[in-house]
Amino acid sequence: MSTASPANDHAHDHDHDHDHGPPRGLTRWIFTTNHKDIGTLYLLFSLLMFFVGGTMALFIRAELFQPGLQVVNPQLFNELTTMHALVMIFGAVMPAFVGLANWLIPMMIGGPDMALPRMNNWSFWIMPFAFTLLLSTLFMPGGGPAGGWTLYPPLVLQTGQAFPFVILAIHMMGASSIMERSTSSPRSSICALPA
Amino acid sequence: MGISRFAKCSGTILASAFVWAWSTGAQAELGLNMPRGVTSVSREVYDLHMLIFWICVAIGVVVFGVMFWSIFHHRKSLGVVPAQFHESTFVEIVWTVIPMLILIGMAVPATKTLVKMYDARDAELTVKVTGYQWRWQYDYLDQEIKFFSVLSTPSAQIRNVATKGEHYLLEVDNPLVVPVGKKVRILTTAADVIHSWWVPELGWKKDAIPGFINESWTLIEQPGIYRGQCAELCGKDHGYMPIVVKAVPEAEFKEWLAQMKSKNQPTPQTVTNGSNPQIAAGGKTL
Ligand SMILES: [Cu+2]
Numbered sequence: 141m142s143t144a145s146p147a148n149d150h151a152h153d154h155d156h157d158h159d160h161g162p163p164r165g166l167t168r169w170i171f172t173t174n175h176k177d178i179g180t181l182y183l184l185f186s187l188l189m190f191f192v193g194g195t196m197a198l199f200i201r202a203e204l205f206q207p208g209l210q211v212v213n214p215q216l217f218n219e220l221t222t223m224h225a226l227v228m229i230f231g232a233v234m235p236a237f238v239g240l241a242n243w244l245i246p247m248m249i250g251g252p253d254m255a256l257p258r259m260n261n262w263s264f265w266i267m268p269f270a271f272t273l274l275l276s277t278l279f280m281p282g283g284g285p286a287g288g289w290t291l292y293p294p295l296v297l298q299t300g301q302a303f304p305f306v307i308l309a310i311h312m313m314g315a316s317s318i319m320e321r322s323t324s325s326p327r328s329s330i331c332a333l334p335a
Numbered sequence: 336m337g338i339s340r341f342a343k344c345s346g347t348i349l350a351s352a353f354v355w356a357w358s359t360g361a362q363a364e365l366g367l368n369m370p371r372g373v374t375s376v377s378r379e380v381y382d383l384h385m386l387i388f389w390i391c392v393a394i395g396v397v398v399f400g401v402m403f404w405s406i407f408h409h410r411k412s413l414g415v416v417p418a419q420f421h422e423s424t425f426v427e428i429v430w431t432v433i434p435m436l437i438l439i440g441m442a443v444p445a446t447k448t449l450v451k452m453y454d455a456r457d458a459e460l461t462v463k464v465t466g467y468q469w470r471w472q473y474d475y476l477d478q479e480i481k482f483f484s485v486l487s488t489p490s491a492q493i494r495n496v497a498t499k500g501e502h503y504l505l506e507v508d509n510p511l512v513v514p515v516g517k518k519v520r521i522l523t524t525a526a527d528v529i530h531s532w533w534v535p536e537l538g539w540k541k542d543a544i545p546g547f548i549n550e551s552w553t554l555i556e557q558p559g560i561y562r563g564q565c566a567e568l569c570g571k572d573h574g575y576m577p578i579v580v581k582a583v584p585e586a587e588f589k590e591w592l593a594q595m596k597s598k599n600q601p602t603p604q605t606v607t608n609g610s611n612p613q614i615a616a617g618g619k620t621l
Contacts, residue, residue, distance in 0.1 A: 208493055
């Protein structure tokens with residue numbers, strides 16, 4: 141295993157669960173098609189987003205601790221509430237499920253991997269970019285989205301310059317979700333089973 | 336022994352907590368329950384809420400009772416052997432029919448109340464309520480009276496510079512005035528984003544949506560001042576557009592109408608000048 145390189149072929153397989161010994165360093169995580177690695181990435185990402193969203197919740201609760209304005213202004217309060225929900229739903233809860241699905245589905249159905257492993261990798265690596273974009277809207281002129289996570293029009297149309305970035309970020313999360321769904325739905329998973 | 340003592344203790348604590356929570360004093364003080372309200376609809380809504388609450392309590396007691404009893408009396412350490420049957424048509428029919436009957440039992444009274452809530456016929460007065468960022472406008476359609484109702488809590492209280500008043504963030508310059516004992520039709524709409532007109536004592540809330548007109552009605556029995564808030568996130572001052580309804584006897588309402596008309600209401604105020612100085616001068620802040 142110590143000589144493992146990205147060029148490893150099947151003949152050097154030491155682990156009966158997957159085809160390759162893992163490459164070393166960052167590339168192992170960036171290019172991985174190993175469902176357990178991707179599952180781990182998802183779970184770590186979910187934990188990070190849980191802390192990000194949780195920090196926002198702490199600000200919200202600190203403000204509500206007593207009547208009157210203490211910590212944040214009303215606009216920022218609404219931004220934090222909206223962003224907290226988006227981060228918790230799309231950044232913490234859903235990736236946590238996906239991480240567990242990645243770890244467990246192939247083992248539960250006796251498959252070697254998820255269906256479409258490269259798409260599985262893509263579906264994860266869209267997420268950090270989507271959330272960097274989403275969280276960066278908090279620092280844009282006019283602030284982040286403040287109309288609630290459902291993004292109801294017409295209120296959401298009053299978002300400042302961040303509006304197109306919010307929409308793009310949500311679309312990226314949607315694309316990631318669809319890719320993930322394609323790799324882990326029962327039908328696709330069965331495709332991954334050995335014939 | 337230990338377990339039965341623990342059960343007795345926790346039982347006593349639970350029971351006393353329950354009695355305490357049940358006493359109306361604690362309910363009123365902590366706002367644990369919804370108000371009974373001041374209209375026949377609000378009381379029906381309250382009774383429905385309590386009916387369904389107790390149905391839920393009964394189901395919870397039965398389900399968790401059986402569950403905990405089974406866990407306790409059929410544990411492995413007592414040498415209990417699991418049953419080995421698979422399907423049971425009888426059980427499946429039972430757990431389909433019982434929930435169905437419970438649901439129908441809840442749907443019938445709930446639908447009756449809903450039908451009543453939607454029946455705005457024969458109203459004696461119609462008020463159009465328009466939500467704005469961040470104020471309400473009341474338009475007495477047949478009376479040619481139209482005014483804005485704006486938060487009157489001083490900004491110093493919000494910024495913690497002054498002591499907060501009794502009705503902090505629940506007070507306005509011009510309340511909605513309605514007669515008691517008369518059916519009032521309330522049409523809700525909005526001018527910019529979605530708001531929601533909510534006075535808990537009336538037993539309902541209604542979304543105020545731009546381009547739509549929603550219809551509701553109320554018949555307040557007790558003279559008094561009832562307070563509410565916007566209930567749909569509508570921007571940064573969503574928390575600063577309260578609702579105050581002042582229900583007055585018929586005679587007083589007529590007087591108020593005449594007074595308002597004699598002021599010869601000018602064209603509606605602009606949004607930047609929401610409060611009407613004429614009305615504000617006439618009465619104290621509510
Ligand atoms: Cu509003």
